[in-house]
Amino acid sequence: MTQPKNKVVIFLGPPGAGKGTQAERLAAEQDLVKISTGDILRDHVQRGTDLGQQIKPMLDAGQLVPDDILIALIRDRLADMEGVRVIFDGFPRTRAQAEELDVLLEELGAPVNHVPLLEVPDELLIERIVERGRQATASGGSGRSDDTEEVARKRQDVFREQTQPLIDYYGARGHLKRVDGVGSMDEVYTRILDGMK
Numbered sequence: 001m002t003q004p005k006n007k008v009v010i011f012l013g014p015p016g017a018g019k020g021t022q023a024e025r026l027a028a029e030q031d032l033v034k035i036s037t038g039d040i041l042r043d044h045v046q047r048g049t050d051l052g053q054q055i056k057p058m059l060d061a062g063q064l065v066p067d068d069i070l071i072a073l074i075r076d077r078l079a080d081m082e083g084v085r086v087i088f089d090g091f092p093r094t095r096a097q098a099e100e101l102d103v104l105l106e107e108l109g110a111p112v113n114h115v116p117l118l119e120v121p122d123e124l125l126i127e128r129i130v131e132r133g134r135q136a137t138a139s140g141g142s143g144r145s146d147d148t149e150e151v152a153r154k155r156q157d158v159f160r161e162q163t164q165p166l167i168d169y170y171g172a173r174g175h176l177k178r179v180d181g182v183g184s185m186d187e188v189y190t191r192i193l194d195g196m197k
């Protein structure tokens with residue numbers, strides 16, 4: 001089956017909703033490139049780049065990194081692509097990022113196609129994140145330094161304040177599909193695919 005040249009999917013949902021895992025699978029099955037801003041930023045921190053040193057305190061505190069930094073990263077990432085077949089995981093996270101992304105995608109002739117919103121109740125989210133932090137520590141890795149209960153709660157607050165408005169933004173454009181994020185990975189994945197039909 002030939003894939004259309006351009007396809008843009010944006011995964012919305014609070015921290016701990018499972019966006020990364022689901023996006024990974026969708027990317028593999030539909031020949032899309034997953035762009036996870038969390039991964040890109042953590043990679044800078046690990047490599048100790050100038051940017052990494054600048055943003056580490058923000059990541060550790062569960063705060064957002066400034067919009068202009070994110071927008072420059074995404075602009076670079078999209079610049080060298082031929083067809084734009086991407087899934088964004090963790091971007092956009094603010095209205096300014098969403099507006100800038102629309103400008104970029106317009107320039108590239110690749111408008112947004114789908115915006116699944118993974119919905120999971122708050123308490124379950126904190127539980128999942130703290131568990132992820134525990135398992136990482138137990139397996140000997142240092143894990144993500146932002147996976148503690150305190151920082152997880154901060155990340156939920158930031159989501160409510162900064163990212164929740166994007167639900168209306170994409171809802172108004174007819175792209176948003178609410179997906180129940182409670183259940184097995186397979187169940188949730190099937191719901192995501194159904195929402196994209």
Ligand code: ADP
Pocket residue numbers: 014015016037038039041058059062063064065066070089090091092093094097146155
């Ligand atoms: P989460 O599990 O909280 O969804 P991510 O891996 O997506 O985590 O992001 C981790 C951290 O990276 C965020 O708490 C924030 O500090 C930073 N970050 C990631 N994406 C963005 C973005 N689009 N805008 C601003 N900051 C971001």
